[in-house]
Amino acid sequence: MSSIGVVNFSSKQGSVEIREIEKPTIGEDDVLLEVANVGVCGSDLHQWTADHSWHVNYPVVLGHEFGGHIAALGSRVSGWKEGDRVVSETAAVIDPNSPLTRQGLYNLDPTRKGFGYGVNGAMTRFVKVPARCLHAVPENLPFEQACLTEPCSVAYSAVVVNSKIKPGDRVVVLGPGTIGILCAAMARLCGAEVAIVGLEADRGRLDIARQYGCEGIVGDASAWANKQDGLGADCVIDAAGASATLKIALELVRPNGHITKVGWGPQPLNFSLDPLVQKNVTLQGSFSHNWPIWEKVLSLLASGTLDVKPIIGGVWELKDWHEAFEQMHSGKVVKSVLKPN
Ligand SMILES: [Zn+2]
Numbered sequence: 001m002s003s004i005g006v007v008n009f010s011s012k013q014g015s016v017e018i019r020e021i022e023k024p025t026i027g028e029d030d031v032l033l034e035v036a037n038v039g040v041c042g043s044d045l046h047q048w049t050a051d052h053s054w055h056v057n058y059p060v061v062l063g064h065e066f067g068g069h070i071a072a073l074g075s076r077v078s079g080w081k082e083g084d085r086v087v088s089e090t091a092a093v094i095d096p097n098s099p100l101t102r103q104g105l106y107n108l109d110p111t112r113k114g115f116g117y118g119v120n121g122a123m124t125r126f127v128k129v130p131a132r133c134l135h136a137v138p139e140n141l142p143f144e145q146a147c148l149t150e151p152c153s154v155a156y157s158a159v160v161v162n163s164k165i166k167p168g169d170r171v172v173v174l175g176p177g178t179i180g181i182l183c184a185a186m187a188r189l190c191g192a193e194v195a196i197v198g199l200e201a202d203r204g205r206l207d208i209a210r211q212y213g214c215e216g217i218v219g220d221a222s223a224w225a226n227k228q229d230g231l232g233a234d235c236v237i238d239a240a241g242a243s244a245t246l247k248i249a250l251e252l253v254r255p256n257g258h259i260t261k262v263g264w265g266p267q268p269l270n271f272s273l274d275p276l277v278q279k280n281v282t283l284q285g286s287f288s289h290n291w292p293i294w295e296k297v298l299s300l301l302a303s304g305t306l307d308v309k310p311i312i313g314g315v316w317e318l319k320d321w322h323e324a325f326e327q328m329h330s331g332k333v334v335k336s337v338l339k340p341n
Pocket of ligand 1: 041043065
C-alpha cells in the first residue's frame with residue numbers, strides 16, 4: 001500500500017514534489033503513526049529553497065512537527081496501544097550509548113538523525129516512529145495545535161532552559177517567524193517585558209506577536225531596550241534566519257547580558273565580536289529539545305497557558321503543499337499546517 005508524500009529529492013533549489021511513498025515497515029521498538037497534522041517548519045522551507053546548513057539524506061519525506069494516532073506497534077513496545085493520540089519528538093535516530101544520550105541530551109548527540117532530513121518525515125500518511133519519541137496528547141488538545149509542540153519546545157529550550165529569564169527582565173526577540181513569536185510568548189510566561197523586532201514586511205506577523213502581550217517593533221529597537229536604565233536589554237533572543245542579526249543583538253544587549261541564538265544562517269559574519277568581550281556578554285546557542293521539555297510544553301498547551309492558535313495561518317491538504325510553503329515563505333502566514341488524510 002502506498003500514499004502520497006511531500007519529498008525533497010535533491011540539494012538543488014526547488015527540489016520538492018509529491019511522490020508515491022510505500023507504507024513504512026516498523027521495527028520491534030517502533031510504532032506506525034498515522035499522521036493527523038504536520039506543521040511546515042522554516043527548516044522545511046530552507047531545504048526547499050536549498051539554503052540550509054545541515055546534511056540531508058536525499059530523497060527524504062519532509063516534516064518533523066507532527067502528531068496523530070498509533071496505527072500499529074512493534075513487538076517490544078509497551079505502554080502504548082493502537083489508537084492512542086500522540087506527538088513525536090524529532091530525534092528519530094540516536095546512539096543509545098553516546099555520553100550525551102546517557103545524560104538525557106540525546107538531542108545533541110552528533111550522530112542524531114532527525115525526521116524530514118535524516119530519515120523520512122511526516123508529510124505523508126504513515127510514519128515510522130521509535131516509541132521512545134512519543135508523548136501522549138490530551139483529548140482536549142486538537143492535533144492542529146498539538147503538532148506545534150515541536151516549535152514550542154524549541155522556544156522553551158531557547159528561553160527557559162538556555163536563557164534563564166527572570167520576571168521583570170527586558171527581553172528583545174529578533175525575527176517574528178514561528179520560533180521568534182513563540183520565544184516572545186515563552187519569555188512573557190517567564191514574567192519578562194518583551195519586544196519582538198522585524199522588518200517593514202513583517203507588520204502582519206508583528207500584529208500576531210502582539211496578541212502574546214509583547215511590543216512589536218519595526219526596525220530599531222534600541223529605544224525600547226534602553227527604556228529602563230539606558231543600558232540595554234537583559235537578554236536578546238536571535239530567532240532570525242541570518243547571521244547578520246547577531247550584530248544587532250550585540251548592540252541591544254546590556255553589559256553582562258545574555259544573547260541566545262536559535263535562528264540559523266549559513267552566511268559568515270563580517271564584523272568584530274569585540275562588543276561581546278567589552279560588554280562581558282554570554283553568547284549561547286540553542287538547538288532542539290529533549291523529553292522533559294516536551295512534557296512541560298504539552299502541559300502548557302493542554303491548560304491553554306500557551307495558545308498557538310494565533311500563529312496558525314491555515315491548514316492545507318498535502319497535495320496543496322506548494323501553496324502552504326509559499327504562504328509561509330512570503331510571510332503572509334506565520335505557520336502553515338498540512339493535513340495528510
Ligand atoms: Zn521545526
